[in-house]
Amino acid sequence: MRILVLGSGGREHALVWKLRQSQHVEKIWCVPGNGGIAQHAECLEGRLDDVAGLATLAERLRPDLTVVGPELPLVLGIVDEFTRRGLRIVGPTRQAARLEGSKVFAKEFMQRHGIPTAAAYGVYDSPGDAYTALCAVDWPVVIKADGLCGGKGVLVAATPDEATAFLARLMEEHEFGPAGEQVLIEEALAGQELSYIVLTDGENILPMVPTRDHKRAFDGDRGPNTGGMGAFSADGLISPELEEEIRTTIVAPTIAGMAAEGHPYRGFLYFGLMLAEEGPRVLEFNCRLGDPEAEAILPRMESDLAETLFAAAEGRLSSVPAQWKAGASVCVVLASGGYPGKFETGKKIKGLASAGDATDVVIFHAGTRRDGDDYYTSSGRVLAVTATATSLAGAVSRCYQVVENIHFEGMHFRRDIAATALSSLAAGD
Numbered sequence: 418m419r420i421l422v423l424g425s426g427g428r429e430h431a432l433v434w435k436l437r438q439s440q441h442v443e444k445i446w447c448v449p450g451n452g453g454i455a456q457h458a459e460c461l462e463g464r465l466d467d468v469a470g471l472a473t474l475a476e477r478l479r480p481d482l483t484v485v486g487p488e489l490p491l492v493l494g495i496v497d498e499f500t501r502r503g504l505r506i507v508g509p510t511r512q513a514a515r516l517e518g519s520k521v522f523a524k525e526f527m528q529r530h531g532i533p534t535a536a537a538y539g540v541y542d543s544p545g546d547a548y549t550a551l552c553a554v555d556w557p558v559v560i561k562a563d564g565l566c567g568g569k570g571v572l573v574a575a576t577p578d579e580a581t582a583f584l585a586r587l588m589e590e591h592e593f594g595p596a597g598e599q600v601l602i603e604e605a606l607a608g609q610e611l612s613y614i615v616l617t618d619g620e621n622i623l624p625m626v627p628t629r630d631h632k633r634a635f636d637g638d639r640g641p642n643t644g645g646m647g648a649f650s651a652d653g654l655i656s657p658e659l660e661e662e663i664r665t666t667i668v669a670p671t672i673a674g675m676a677a678e679g680h681p682y683r684g685f686l687y688f689g690l691m692l693a694e695e696g697p698r699v700l701e702f703n704c705r706l707g708d709p710e711a712e713a714i715l716p717r718m719e720s721d722l723a724e725t726l727f728a729a730a731e732g733r734l735s736s737v738p739a740q741w742k743a744g745a746s747v748c749v750v751l752a753s754g755g756y757p758g759k760f761e762t763g764k765k766i767k768g769l770a771s772a773g774d775a776t777d778v779v780i781f782h783a784g785t786r787r788d789g790d791d792y793y794t795s796s797g798r799v800l801a802v803t804a805t806a807t808s809l810a811g812a813v814s815r816c817y818q819v820v821e822n823i824h825f826e827g828m829h830f831r832r833d834i835a836a837t838a839l840s841s842l843a844a845g846d
């Protein structure tokens with residue numbers, strides 16, 4: 418099999434790394450890739466927002482399968498374009514990717530199909546109506562821009578001042594262009610979050626191991642939101658009863674609902690859940706694997722990813738077995754100083770070669786550039802270090818042992834990935 422992977426982060430490095438282990442895979446290209454991905458794949462230039470250009474490139478390369486990492490090409494309709502040109506690709510069509518591409522579509526879809534989610538106060542096209550709506554909400558309240566805003570389109574606002582300022586940025590200053598001109602205002606839910614990600618062929622569903630992301634920049638869930646500073650998975654993270662509830666009340670009705678509306682969903686579907694006291698509730702859908710969730714999931718996958726994705730693209734996912742390594746995985750993201758705000762790049766990374774030899778540890782590159790034998794930082798999230806072990810405690814300590822040996826100027830990471838779960842698992846909760 419010859420496979421084309423699209424994307425340039427730690428998630429795509431994890432995909433390429435896992436695909437490389439398949440005995441069916443003979444060649445991998447990645448557009449645009451990064452310094453670490455270049456160890457396992459031929460990296461080619463290309464723009465992820467240029468769907469027609471990517472399809473033309475694929476017509477030349479003739480991969481047996483294309484796998485898409487980030488949401489943007491999916492929301493822009495890359496699956497429709499590839500399919501039209503007879504190129505096999507795994508992922509949702511443009512219509513199906515609206516589950517992530519439009520928060521209003523997602524909320525109305527959940528309402529139509531009785532899928533548990535936060536109650537909506539309303540959807541607003543004019544700033545005046547949105548400000549007026551704030552007079553009748555409970556605080557905190559959640560404001561969501563309808564379209565894609567690179568992870569910056571949601572605010573949990575504690576006060577009317579915060580909410581008003583965010584609405585003004587979206588609807589009057591047009592900070593995110595058309596993506597922010599329509600907003601959804603909904604109730605804030607409390608609880609622990611969970612990333613429940615499945616692969617589906619439109620009918621059959623293959624759940625990944627559940628993971629938990631750490632979105633805030635600093636320890637103790639303080640500081641600004643980031644793309645994700647670390648993630649973990651562990652057997653026993655959620656009870657079998659809760660997992661069954663998630664599958665029957667959320668996952669199955671979503672897949673069935675999309676098919677019933679004439680837009681069967683194919684590919685990875687990420688359910689961002691709040692484990693509220695009343696039960697699991699959907700906060701958001703993403704039409705892709707999470708990042709850094711993918712880096713915590715794929716090292717635990719024992720089955721052949723190439724075979725699995727090929728089966729999903731062909732609508733015969735039920736024919737492939739899914740096997741997972743028992744135990745746990747922990748992924749710690751090493752970020753540039755200042756991220757998610759302003760940061761410098763081009764810093765030399767030290768200690769990578771020896772750290773990379775550690776057993777049960779994989780170092781995924783999220784934003785690096787290779788120059789000879791050396792690697793330099795090239796974006797906010799730089800590396801994602803993942804350890805697997807038979808227990809969560811083992812994975813945490815192994816991961817941080819390796820992290821301690823890596824260094825670049827300004828390097829910043831969280832020291833408490835999985836810490837809360839570790840104490841509750843230890844307490845037997």
Ligand code: AMP
Nearest residue numbers: 535559568571573603604605606700701
């Ligand atoms: P999103 O941009 O849709 O991924 O949402 C980003 C984050 O906002 C989620 O991971 C939650 O932490 C938070 N969030 C979204 N909706 C709600 C809600 N209804 N209640 C509480 N937090 C929320």
Ligand code: GLY
Nearest residue numbers: 630645707708709
């Ligand atoms: N880690 C959150 C996301 O991928 O959206």
